Amino acid sequence: MALNIRIDIENRYKLTYPDGDFRYYTFDSSLSDGRQQLIAIQISEEVHPLIPDVHNLAFGPFNEQNEIDDRIKLTHADHSKVFSTIVFASVTFLTIHKGKFIGIDGSDTRRAYLYYRCIMNNFAYLETLFDIYRVNYYVRLYRDIEYKKDDFIIVPKRITETDNISCQTLYNYFIFREKQA
Amino acid sequence: MEKNELRKKVMKDVDEFVKNAKKHGSSGLKFTLKSGEQSSLHKMIKTKEQAHIFMTLLKSL
Numbered sequence: 159m160a161l162n163i164r165i166d167i168e169n170r171y172k173l174t175y176p177d178g179d180f181r182y183y184t185f186d187s188s189l190s191d192g193r194q195q196l197i198a199i200q201i202s203e204e205v206h207p208l209i210p211d212v213h214n215l216a217f218g219p220f221n222e223q224n225e226i227d228d229r230i231k232l233t234h235a236d237h238s239k240v241f242s243t244i245v246f247a248s249v250t251f252l253t254i255h256k257g258k259f260i261g262i263d264g265s266d267t268r269r270a271y272l273y274y275r276c277i278m279n280n281f282a283y284l285e286t287l288f289d290i291y292r293v294n295y296y297v298r299l300y301r302d303i304e305y306k307k308d309d310f311i312i313v314p315k316r317i318t319e320t321d322n323i324s325c326q327t328l329y330n331y332f333i334f335r336e337k338q339a
Numbered sequence: 340m341e342k343n344e345l346r347k348k349v350m351k352d353v354d355e356f357v358k359n360a361k362k363h364g365s366s367g368l369k370f371t372l373k374s375g376e377q378s379s380l381h382k383m384i385k386t387k388e389q390a391h392i393f394m395t396l397l398k399s400l
Contacts, residue, residue: 178365
């Protein structure tokens, strides 16, 4: 599926009006079985106190308690349109919230690799809108002891158009920033 | 489409959307994650030193 996703803002679903902070959106996606599914996008209010500029993005169908299920697998009729809509919401957020970053995990490895392949297959398009980074987590090794629990080093790097890694060595996290001049 | 043209077109759409949204006022939408899980980045960063190194690197790239 990732090979067939083409990001194009012109081909997006209509977003509902967001909250006042431009963090929460919904749109109706057509599923391959003909049903309509309301999808929510959330760009988190809750931030880590030590990295308040990085906001996590999640999306998926939501229930009566307004909980997004970001682990469910849906078969959309047009995945390109779904992802283009999410990209549009992301650009909107970053335009409003200057200097902030949006991050995305992927709720499992399969999903994260889908996002990575989608980024790489649409890199030329996406890099006109974003600076895109990948993040790896490393354990620090000490001289006298092997390593300490929870002593990680978190290293970001820019993704470039020649980036190419396998699912086994996939990056831990992806970050987007409004394109800098 | 040339890159600058593409960006201008997208930003025009974004500006239009933002203008209309502000005119409409907040929809009051708000969601939580069913899984309730934090991002992996949130779980990894535990000290000021880690956060400082990470953000310094990120902003310098």
